[in-house]
Amino acid sequence: MSAPVIVWFRRNLRLTDNPALLAASESGQPVLAIYVHDELDTGGASRWWLHGSLESLSRALRELGTDLVIRSGDPVEIIPALVRETGADALYCSRRYEPAARRQEKALRDALGDDCERKVYDDYLLRHPNTIKTGSGSPYRVFTPFYKASTAHGEPGAPLPAPDSVTAWQGSTESLDLADLDLLPTAPDWSGGLAETWQPGEAGALARLDAFEKHVAAYGKDRDLPGTEGTSRLSPHLHFGELSPRQVWHGIRLASRELAADRAEPFLRQLYWRDFSWYLLFHFPTLPATPLRPEYANFPWSEDEAMLRAWQTGRTGFPIIDAGMRQLWATGWMHNRVRMIVASFLVKNLMIPWQTGAAWFEDTLVDADMASNSASWQWVAGSGTDAAPYFRIFNPVTQSRKFDPDGEYIREWVPELAGLPARDIHEPWTADGLTLATAGVQLDRDYPRPIVDLKATRERALEAYRELRANSAA
DNA sequence: CCTGGAGTTGTCCTA
DNA sequence: TTAGGACAACTCCAG
DSSP states (O other): OOOOEEEEESSOOOSTTOHHHHHHHTTTSOEEEEEEEOSSOOOHHHHHHHHHHHHHHHHHHHHHTOOEEEEESOHHHHHHHHHHHHTOOEEEEEOOOSHHHHHHHHHHHHHHTTSSEEEEEOOSSSSOGGGOOOTTSOOOOSHHHHHHHHHTTOSOOOOOOOOSOOOBOOSOOOOOOGGGGOOSOOSSOOOHHHHHHOOOSHHHHHHHHHHHHTTGGGHHHHTTOTTTTOSOOOHHHHHTTSSOHHHHHHHHHHHTTTSOHHHHHHHHHHHHHHHHHHHHHHHOTTTTTSOSSGGGGGOOOOOOHHHHHHHHHTOSSOHHHHHHHHHHHHHSOOOHHHHHHHHHIIIIISOOOHHHHHHHHHHHOTTOOHHHHHHHHHHHHTOSSSOOOTTOOOOHHHHHHHHSTTOHHHHHHOGGGTTSOHHHHTOGGGSOHHHHHHHTOOBTTTBOOOSSOHHHHHHHHHHHHHHHHHHHHO
16 A cells, blocks of 8 residues: 555645645545644634534545545644554645644644655745745834735735545544534534524635625725625635635636726735734734733723623624624624724723633634734734824714614614614614604613713723823833 | 835814 | 814834
């Protein structure tokens, strides 16, 4: 029996544009495909998604000619043991960029030694973070120059085709059943809304890309309106590598070739924001826990359990915020504009630490992503790389009127307010008694009054930021 | 080392 | 009703 090539699936749960799989299939050697569940993803919604994605991958590989071996534990022990057991002489995989995954890769390199060839491909990002530096050799901290430098390297490489077939390794090795990983919620099973909203796996990812290609020209105009289908909703598919950013880039470029070049740019730029977040995490590995601007460690946060609970469950009394938090809970996803509004509210009006908000998102988002999540929460808190003016505090009512003018989004996710006219739906506590009665809304009974005073908490936050600046200058 | 333009996403008050 | 300015400087980055 000839020695297999091991293809280790990580954040690239797909067949197309999968350089590790393609290289293995063309190596002339049999292929052993494996996924090792290592608890790097612990969020509940992510685990639900992962189950579906692995199920889909497993089925697709079987059609291609091989099974997917599933294990659970530390890859640094499991992979070398598998190499010894099977006599494999090569390991192909896709790179991951989380600090723990990078440590893991280093340890694996040492554990494998020279007898086993290792190939680690870069297909998770448009560019490897090491290839982009400022003129002085330091990492960028501002998006625009990063974007210019990154695009100056030219277009992203063209995606690779899926292999036509794979010669399966004929030996046998132990494998878990997918169900053994225990990724799905049971008592209670809260995943119904997720299943209605999403189709995890490569086929679902490609269908989503295909559907979005028809809307990309309107992205610049619609992306900020949570009541429309203005965004791509590709984030969870990209997170799990069910398609690559290169596939998205080229797919969108091809679909928009008859439009003016700048019509696709607002969306394509977002792919570089994804890259930028990973770039920041790569160069600043403390990003998930520690403010990038050290003076923010002294911000006077207030841990208030009741306030936090109201935010998490969508009972703050601000309809746009409650709509967002309920959409998140029901579907594992929230519109980007609304993420900014709820995050600003948590950090600036409630003054609850951004890390607490990030942890909730980590647990509830199907696209929970260490890089984007950390970088974005730090951006909102003002402690990140971008010098966000400290007075940029979102007013949830103003934002609601501006981006959900007819209240469609609110009506969908806060149905108890659906009867209110657009004029009042953004701040029901100001509606007159007759309007409320006609809409069948009794405040406190059907819907809470605001849990904080916007004006007072805004002033409090401004004062705290002023204080912070004064102290750090001294 | 110096210079100067620029920085994802805002709000509020005033005229 | 709407447009413009204040809010404050500071850091980043290229030349």
